Amino acid sequence: MAGTRTFSIIKPDATERNLTGAINKVIEEGGLRIVAQRRIQMTQAQAERFYDIHKERPFFGELVEFMTSAPVVVQVLEGENAVVRYRDVMGATNPEEAADGTIRKLFAKSIGENSAHGSDSDDNAALEIAQFFSEADIVG
Ligand code: ATP
Numbered sequence: 561m562a563g564t565r566t567f568s569i570i571k572p573d574a575t576e577r578n579l580t581g582a583i584n585k586v587i588e589e590g591g592l593r594i595v596a597q598r599r600i601q602m603t604q605a606q607a608e609r610f611y612d613i614h615k616e617r618p619f620f621g622e623l624v625e626f627m628t629s630a631p632v633v634v635q636v637l638e639g640e641n642a643v644v645r646y647r648d649v650m651g652a653t654n655p656e657e658a659a660d661g662t663i664r665k666l667f668a669k670s671i672g673e674n675s676a677h678g679s680d681s682d683d684n685a686a687l688e689i690a691q692f693f694s695e696a697d698i699v700g
């Protein structure tokens with residue numbers, strides 16, 4: 561494997577606006593390789609499991625509703641220090657605070673509808689990848 565892996569989701573606000581390719585271009589130009597990718601309609605159960613760590617937060621219901629509102633693209637990204645690198649490529653959670661050239665600065669609509677998800681640690685990356693992909697789906 562070239563470097564490490566992270567898990568990415570292109571969120572409904574982006575797939576609805578036909579931005580999958582534009583976001584993939586920013587990912588690739590940011591030095592990450594898309595080594596697995598699938599477009600899915602997330603079920604409520606999948607979204608609730610995925611965001612279980614946020615279940616006590618006031619926006620949890622809204623977040624699950626949003627993530628199931630349209631198709632998403634789930635991805636495995638590979639590269640040097642992939643988790644940290646992809647968080648840099650995505651930019652801050654709130655697009656108003658995101659740096660120029662980042663996915664969220666370029667495309668996000670709001671703090672909730674913020675176009676992309678990226679894992680926040682290597683351990684969570686492994687868990688999140690395993691929720692959506694088997695090892696045979698990932699070709700580096
Ligand atoms: P992600 O986990 O999606 O990569 P993040 O790690 O930058 O984003 P988290 O704090 O983990 O941010 O929040 C998870 C997601 O919940 C955010 O990406 C956003 O879609 C949503 N969210 C976070 N804070 C708010 C908020 N105050 N209001 C509405 N939605 C929010």
Ligand code: MG
Nearest residue numbers: 677678679680
């Ligand atoms: Mg997070």
